[in-house]
Amino acid sequence: MIDGLEKSIDRLIEGVKTKIYGNTFRCPVCHLELSMHDVNGKGLVVCPLCGIVIEVTTVFGHILAVVHDVEIKRHQPKMRLHPLSTHIPLGLFPFSFLLSLLLLLASFIFPFIDNQCFLGSFYHYLSALANISQFMLITSVVFLLPAFFTGLYDWYFRYEKRRYRTIDIKIVCSLIFLVLALIAFFLQNAGLVFSAETGLIATTFENIVVAAIYFLLMFVSLIILATIGHLGGLLVFGK
Numbered sequence: 608m609i610d611g612l613e614k615s616i617d618r619l620i621e622g623v624k625t626k627i628y629g630n631t632f633r634c635p636v637c638h639l640e641l642s643m644h645d646v647n648g649k650g651l652v653v654c655p656l657c658g659i660v661i662e663v664t665t666v667f668g669h670i671l672a673v674v675h676d677v678e679i680k681r682h683q684p685k686m687r688l689h690p691l692s693t694h695i696p697l698g699l700f701p702f703s704f705l706l707s708l709l710l711l712l713a714s715f716i717f718p719f720i721d722n723q724c725f726l727g728s729f730y731h732y733l734s735a736l737a738n739i740s741q742f743m744l745i746t747s748v749v750f751l752l753p754a755f756f757t758g759l760y761d762w763y764f765r766y767e768k769r770r771y772r773t774i775d776i777k778i779v780c781s782l783i784f785l786v787l788a789l790i791a792f793f794l795q796n797a798g799l800v801f802s803a804e805t806g807l808i809a810t811t812f813e814n815i816v817v818a819a820i821y822f823l824l825m826f827v828s829l830i831i832l833a834t835i836g837h838l839g840g841l842l843v844f845g846k
């Protein structure tokens with residue numbers, strides 16, 4: 608069953624990737640997968656990972672990538688600020704989501720358990736957990752900004768503003784993440800998701816609907832953040 612699920616997810620990812628990337632080929636040197644959208648009007652592309660200049664032609668429908676040269680004057684920043692700055696949002700956001708999921712689980716369990724039992728003794732910590740989740744959420748949003756701008760700086764100097772489909776996706780995904788995560792934060796900050804007193808989701812219809820929207824926003828944001836991180840990893844390690 609897990610194998611079947613994995614294959615379905617792989618097929619889904621491949622389908623989305625084909626739609627966004629179109630035809631792809633691999634760099635003959637480092638094997639990084641590149642898109643035909645990355646090739647300029649003269650049929651040339653510089654591999655963002657290894658700096659090889661590749662000429663791309665199509666022979667009988669097959670993409671042929673030929674190594675021409677190596678980019679020698681490549682900007683090599685001493686302080687790699689972008690990979691460093693990505694660790695805070697990538698590290699904190701999943702924990703914010705995890706704590707929110709714990710509070711969701713607690714909202715199902717705690718109304719039915721005795722406050723005097725062992726599990727009930729944790730009741731007083733739930734509002735603090737909601738605050739920590741909210742703090743991690745806004746911290747990851749705020750620290751995505753330096754990650755975003757140092758990424759743009761790298762693209763400007765290291766990649767000389769060349770258009771790569773991977774970098775376009777990273778920029779668009781970062782902006783979408785900022786919007787979705789900020790909406791999730793404002794919902795949580797307004798006390799519409801978790802009650803300020805108990806830390807649990809209130810059982811009114813409005814609160815349940817807002818909580819459902821909040822968890823959907825958090826889930827989609829997590830997928831987007833994982834995609835940004837994964838693509839960034841490809842630009843560093845290739846595979």
Ligand SMILES: [Zn+2]
Binds near residue numbers: 636637638639654659
């Ligand atoms: Zn390469």
